Amino acid sequence: xxxxxxxxxxxxxxxxxxxxxxxxxxxxxxxxxxxxxxxxxxxxxxxxxxxxxxxxxxxxxxxxxxxxxxxxxxxxxxxxxxxxxxxxxxxxxxxxxxxxxxxxxxxxxxxxxxxxxxxxxxxxxxxxxxxxxxxxxxxxxxxxxxxxxxxxxxxxxxxxxxxxxxxxxxxxxxxxxxxxxxxxxxxxxxxxxxxxxxxxxxxxxxxxxxxxxxxxxxxxxxxxxxxxxxxxxxxxxxxxxxxxxxxxxxxxxxxxxxxxxxxxxxxxxxxxxxxxxxxxxxxxxxxxxxxxxxxxxxxxxxxxxxxxxxxxxxxxxxxxxxxxxxxxxxxxxxxxxxxxxxxxxxxxxxxxxxxxxxxxxxxxxxxxxxxxxxxxxxxxxxxxxxxxxxxxxxxxxxxxxxxxx
Numbered sequence: 001x002x003x004x005x006x007x008x009x010x011x012x013x014x015x016x017x018x019x020x021x022x023x024x025x026x027x028x029x030x031x032x033x034x035x036x037x038x039x040x041x042x043x044x045x046x047x048x049x050x051x052x053x054x055x056x057x058x059x060x061x062x063x064x065x066x067x068x069x070x071x072x073x074x075x076x077x078x079x080x081x082x083x084x085x086x087x088x089x090x091x092x093x094x095x096x097x098x099x100x101x102x103x104x105x106x107x108x109x110x111x112x113x114x115x116x117x118x119x120x121x122x123x124x125x126x127x128x129x130x131x132x133x134x135x136x137x138x139x140x141x142x143x144x145x146x147x148x149x150x151x152x153x154x155x156x157x158x159x160x161x162x163x164x165x166x167x168x169x170x171x172x173x174x175x176x177x178x179x180x181x182x183x184x185x186x187x188x189x190x191x192x193x194x195x196x197x198x199x200x201x202x203x204x205x206x207x208x209x210x211x212x213x214x215x216x217x218x219x220x221x222x223x224x225x226x227x228x229x230x231x232x233x234x235x236x237x238x239x240x241x242x243x244x245x246x247x248x249x250x251x252x253x254x255x256x257x258x259x260x261x262x263x264x265x266x267x268x269x270x271x272x273x274x275x276x277x278x279x280x281x282x283x284x285x286x287x288x289x290x291x292x293x294x295x296x297x298x299x300x301x302x303x304x305x306x307x308x309x310x311x312x313x314x315x316x317x318x319x320x321x322x323x324x325x326x327x328x329x330x331x332x333x334x335x336x337x338x339x340x341x342x343x344x345x346x347x348x349x350x351x352x353x354x355x356x357x358x359x360x361x362x363x364x365x366x367x368x369x370x371x372x373x374x375x376x377x378x379x380x381x382x383x384x385x386x387x388x389x390x391x392x393x394x395x396x397x398x399x400x401x402x403x404x405x
Contacts, residue, residue: 012162012164013175014141014174014196014197016043016239017037019147020035020139020147021147021150022138024131026078027118034078037073039073039236042239043237043238044236047062047210047233048214055083056081056082057093062113065111069109071110071111071112074234077114077115078150081121096125096129097111103136114192116151116191117153153179157274163262165259174195175197176195176263176267179191191230195234196235197236198238201237201244206237212257213261217267220386272389278391280372281372282391285384285386286299286378287376288383294381295378298326298376300387302329303389305324313392313393315367319341322349335380339379341376
């Protein structure tokens with residue numbers, strides 16, 4: 001079987017999926033802020049959602065509707081999160097679903113709503129409902145770029161990825177889009193992401209594939225340690241290619257899973273590269289842990305340290321901040337003398353102190369890079385994990401200070 005990745009600038013249509021983006025003036029004028037996605041009848045749909053206790057009204061409704069039956073439309077708005085809005089927020093999301101259902105002659109629970117934007121403000125129902133006829137009129141298989149643009153908030157560019165495979169001698173397509181550049185530390189979900197394939201996959205298998213892909217991609221990101229109230233990630237399989245993934249553990253299933261994981265990882269790292277105010281793309285890799293959880297514990301402690309992140313922004317090889325973050329990760333029976341820490345290929349810590357061959361010049365050379373790898377070897381087990389993060393800049397503070405302006 002051959003696997004050929006589509007170039008980033010080229011987006012492959014997915015049979016059975018139509019999209020439209022329109023301007024509803026939800027928060028800003030003349031900006032694409034409402035996206036409608038039509039999913040062919042008979043498709044399988046899976047989802048994962050935020051575990052933030054204050055999950056937004058559309059998240060609650062999308063989860064309920066996914067359990068009730070066959071989803072036929074996704075309705076996505078930006079500019080307003082419809083979170084922290086109580087029962088009125090739920091009714092607002094429901095009214096939008098009902099409006100889509102009436103135009104499409106389907107049941108309201110076949111519409112899944114998604115919102116992103118400012119928390120605590122009521123959803124402008126009329127603006128959304130009045131824009132739906134235009135969205136329906138413009139539904140097309142090729143509107144991927146405008147749809148990817150229409151789900152953005154503080155993002156500076158679209159996140160859109162495609163891959164095409166040959167399975168059983170037939171082409172199979174996977175195409176996905178995502179948004180997110182701040183308030184990012186997903187927990188069993190992501191910011192907003194929508195991935196589609198034309199393979200034939202049962203709902204149960206699709207849910208397994210989604211959960212596994214999310215766990216090693218979106219669930220390994222952190223920009224600022226904050227988990228959004230609106231995080232949602234959806235995966236839909238239309239079956240239009242006629243290629244069935246009946247066993248996800250056989251060769252064909254593994255090939256498909258590998259390609260799917262690749263799309264998720266590309267979208268996830270695209271978010272870090274577009275993180276609010278970011279000037280550095282950073283990988284924190286932890287090896288030699290007694291468990292994956294322990295490795296993640298250390299990795300997040302380093303990746304979310306404001307002192308580490310500001311040093312990264314300044315390109316300052318202040319390795320003591322990394323050492324301190326590792327030390328406060330809370331590991332039991334921690335042997336500092338056994339730990340090795342590297343910036344790229346340059347060892348900075350050995351035997352509980354600065355490495356004997358380390359120099360400020362070598363550390364500076366590593367920190368001057370746009371992409372930085374912080375590698376930590378705990379030397380106490382066989383497990384490894386990695387997370388992706390960014391630096392903390394003046395622009396991050398400015399963007400979030402001015403978020404509602």
